[in-house]
Amino acid sequence: MRSIAIDGPSGAGKSTISRRLARDLGFLYVDTGAMYRVVGLYALRHPETPIAEALENIRMDMRYQDGLQRMYLNGEDVTDAIRRHEVCRAASDVSALPGVRAFLLDRQRSFAKTHDVIMDGRDIGTVILPDADIKIFLTADAEDRARRRYDELCARGTAPDYQTVLSDLRKRDYNDAHRAAAPLTPAAGAVIVDTTGNTFEESVRALKRIIRKKLRL
Numbered sequence: 001m002r003s004i005a006i007d008g009p010s011g012a013g014k015s016t017i018s019r020r021l022a023r024d025l026g027f028l029y030v031d032t033g034a035m036y037r038v039v040g041l042y043a044l045r046h047p048e049t050p051i052a053e054a055l056e057n058i059r060m061d062m063r064y065q066d067g068l069q070r071m072y073l074n075g076e077d078v079t080d081a082i083r084r085h086e087v088c089r090a091a092s093d094v095s096a097l098p099g100v101r102a103f104l105l106d107r108q109r110s111f112a113k114t115h116d117v118i119m120d121g122r123d124i125g126t127v128i129l130p131d132a133d134i135k136i137f138l139t140a141d142a143e144d145r146a147r148r149r150y151d152e153l154c155a156r157g158t159a160p161d162y163q164t165v166l167s168d169l170r171k172r173d174y175n176d177a178h179r180a181a182a183p184l185t186p187a188a189g190a191v192i193v194d195t196t197g198n199t200f201e202e203s204v205r206a207l208k209r210i211i212r213k214k215l216r217l
């Protein structure tokens with residue numbers, strides 16, 4: 001099985017780009033951030049429940065429909081609910097907890113044993129799939145990423161103002177890069193790709209070049 005690890009801060013375009021690459025190259029796309037968001041959503045709904053107990057109560061399922069990954073929390077389809085702004089923060093909070101990371105690690109690795117995967121997240125190249133065939137660290141300026149995230153949230157009708165999105169993004173960047181458990185950092189051997197100012201198609205082309213060359217596709 002072949003695996004491509006794509007890590008980077010939020011808003012760099014990881015998920016939209018990875019989804020397209022997976023479709024074009026015939027790989028399975030695995031969005032690991034969605035898993036943290038499911039745990040974050042549960043924590044938001046059950047603020048009194050200690051996290052260890054919460055993890056015992058969570059039955060998380062991932063199903064693919066027309067190539068799209070849908071997330072289920074105890075049987076409920078939460079694919080849209082986990083995209084809400086407050087769930088971003090909750091996901092970032094729970095992702096700092098080693099117990100939560102351990103809870104998700106085996107699930108994430110098992111996909112790569114049975115499928116050709118493009119997996120995106122924060123620690124895919126460093127922790128989950130250190131032997132991935134290709135590791136990419138996708139990044140962009142904070143303003144550029146906040147603008148994309150803002151547009152995305154507007155399209156869903158749930159956007160706060162741009163300044164709030166930018167300051168939340170900076171806070172999350174800081175948390176993700178400074179937490180003790182699997183901090184966000186480029187993996188050894190990762191190709192760093194900066195998408196600042198790129199259109200979506202330009203970023204897709206840049207990554208395809210890297211992947212095709214390395215995998216001889």
Ligand code: DC
Nearest residue numbers: 010032033036091092095121122123
């Ligand atoms: O990529 P995203 O915004 O959906 O991720 C949600 C949160 O989960 C984000 O704060 C970072 C965290 N995360 C992580 O710590 N490790 C991953 N592999 C994926 C996401």
